[in-house]
Amino acid sequence: MPLVVHDSRTRTKELFEPITPGRVGMYVCGPTVYDEPHLGHARAALAFDVIRRTLEYLGNRVTYVQNITDVDDKILNRAAEEGVSPWEIAERYTRVYEDEMRRLGVRAPSITPKATGHITDMVELITQLLDAGFAYTVEGGDVYFAVEKLASYGSLSGRSLDDMRAGERVEPDARKHHPMDFALWKGAKEWQVSWPAPWGPGRPGWHIECSAMSMKYLGETFDIHGGGQDLLFPHHENECAQSSAVTGKPLARYWLHNGFVTINDEKMSKSLKNYVSVADVLADHSPPVVRTALVMPHYRSQVDLSPEVLSDARAVWERFAAFARNANDALGTSEPGRVDEAWRQRFTAAMEDDFNTPEAFAVLHELLGEANQLVAKGGEALSALFATFRELTAVLGLDPIGDWPEGPARARVAPLVDYLLQLREEARSQRDFKRADVIRDVLTGAGVVVEDGPKGVRWYPADPWR
Numbered sequence: 312m313p314l315v316v317h318d319s320r321t322r323t324k325e326l327f328e329p330i331t332p333g334r335v336g337m338y339v340c341g342p343t344v345y346d347e348p349h350l351g352h353a354r355a356a357l358a359f360d361v362i363r364r365t366l367e368y369l370g371n372r373v374t375y376v377q378n379i380t381d382v383d384d385k386i387l388n389r390a391a392e393e394g395v396s397p398w399e400i401a402e403r404y405t406r407v408y409e410d411e412m413r414r415l416g417v418r419a420p421s422i423t424p425k426a427t428g429h430i431t432d433m434v435e436l437i438t439q440l441l442d443a444g445f446a447y448t449v450e451g452g453d454v455y456f457a458v459e460k461l462a463s464y465g466s467l468s469g470r471s472l473d474d475m476r477a478g479e480r481v482e483p484d485a486r487k488h489h490p491m492d493f494a495l496w497k498g499a500k501e502w503q504v505s506w507p508a509p510w511g512p513g514r515p516g517w518h519i520e521c522s523a524m525s526m527k528y529l530g531e532t533f534d535i536h537g538g539g540q541d542l543l544f545p546h547h548e549n550e551c552a553q554s555s556a557v558t559g560k561p562l563a564r565y566w567l568h569n570g571f572v573t574i575n576d577e578k579m580s581k582s583l584k585n586y587v588s589v590a591d592v593l594a595d596h597s598p599p600v601v602r603t604a605l606v607m608p609h610y611r612s613q614v615d616l617s618p619e620v621l622s623d624a625r626a627v628w629e630r631f632a633a634f635a636r637n638a639n640d641a642l643g644t645s646e647p648g649r650v651d652e653a654w655r656q657r658f659t660a661a662m663e664d665d666f667n668t669p670e671a672f673a674v675l676h677e678l679l680g681e682a683n684q685l686v687a688k689g690g691e692a693l694s695a696l697f698a699t700f701r702e703l704t705a706v707l708g709l710d711p712i713g714d715w716p717e718g719p720a721r722a723r724v725a726p727l728v729d730y731l732l733q734l735r736e737e738a739r740s741q742r743d744f745k746r747a748d749v750i751r752d753v754l755t756g757a758g759v760v761v762e763d764g765p766k767g768v769r770w771y772p773a774d775p776w777r
Contacts, residue, residue: 316565340538342404354569354614358606381398416598416602497514521546536550570613596621603624607669628709630676642697648698649695650702654678658674661674
């Protein structure tokens with residue numbers, strides 16, 4: 312089955328055909344770094360991490376570009392509040408964002424351009440828009456894009472200018488030719504950072520940043536442009552407009568958008584006081600559990616991160632981890648088995664249907680139902696299913712051995728745990744079961760799971776990623 316993706320422009324599933332067979336260029340809008348990353352950032356990063364992994368699994372070489380917006384009103388305001396430079400704010404929260412995404416198992420993009428490193432590219436693009444008559448300067452040094460000059464404006468989001476005028480709350484500005492005209496360049500204010508430009512000093516608007524950076528690294532037309540559903544309009548519409556106005560070509564062949572995160576069925580927002588940072592949720596839940604919760608639903612669906620959803624995700628992850636642990640113990644050092652082609656095809660068919668992770672998880676659960684019955688026997692059949700399980704979970708970033716190894720955490724505590732288990736065995740041999748239970752309780756309280764089985768005692772960290 313060939314890969315099909317839901318294209319936001321056509322609002323239907325389309326056969327995915329990259330511009331260059333076997334190579335995919337993908338641009339995803341990154342964060343504006345003025346505060347800690349929240350679950351919305353994590354949702355987008357994880358959705359496109361899985362999409363990237365799937366494209367690579369299907370044999371493509373992916374160039375994945377995700378920008379960092381490190382100059383913006385929010386950054387400037389935060390810097391003024393704290394009495395520090397905007398660069399300090401941007402650097403601080405860029406580092407936090409990258410650290411938190413790494414904790415969630417998000418692979419680093421191929422290229423992570425920062426807006427401030429591409430000002431000359433933006434100035435050049437704005438100059439081209441001015442020369443072509445799609446932009447105009449106004450008093451104060453601002454430059455605006457003239458939406459009425461581009462007949463295709465609104466085609467990405469499926470809106471007409473009349474609908475936009477009626478439905479959007481646009482702050483009146485007598486300098487604009489049309490209320491929906493948007494800023495390409497913001498003239499310098501006394502207290503703000505600025506860069507020189509032929510029409511006067513200032514800084515770029517938000518939309519021009521992504522156009523300049525995406526085309527610089529991926530060309531005038533590339534394969535996939537992605538981001539959250541909230542970016543479809545106006546951000547992606549405006550990107551589309553200013554890029555195609557200069558090149559005469561579509562910016563991207565396919566536009567993919569991930570769904571929102573809600574908290575107890577309410578959209579997450581600071582005003583509702585239900586705004587949850589990645590750090591907050593990771594304080595109570597391990598990274599693979601949070602990753603599972605955010606990638607199990609379809610990437611286009613809304614995700615309600617309720618306690619029940621996180622509990623379900625924990626159960627799924629623990630089932631994955633337990634099977635990996637049991638199969639690993641049963642197979643020992645034997646050579647990995649050959650991947651079962653039938654299971655591979657079923658999983659691949661799910662992911663080729665617009666990255667259908669709910670169906671992919673259903674396939675994995677069915678596979679585990681069969682594989683768990685073979686753990687006691689071991690042998691080639693188990694080895695094949697274990698190899699299959701690991702290959703397929705890696706596409707989701709959830710291979711318990713490759714993506715989330717217990718080894719490093721285990722190695723740190725192994726000498727002490729082994730010593731305490733030796734004391735426990737001595738107590739049991741002396742029929743001092745009370746003392747043996749106390750030792751086990753101490754280990755449990757320290758986050759170590761102890762299991763007594765026919766092959767002896769086995770232990771492992773309950774949550775080695777916290």
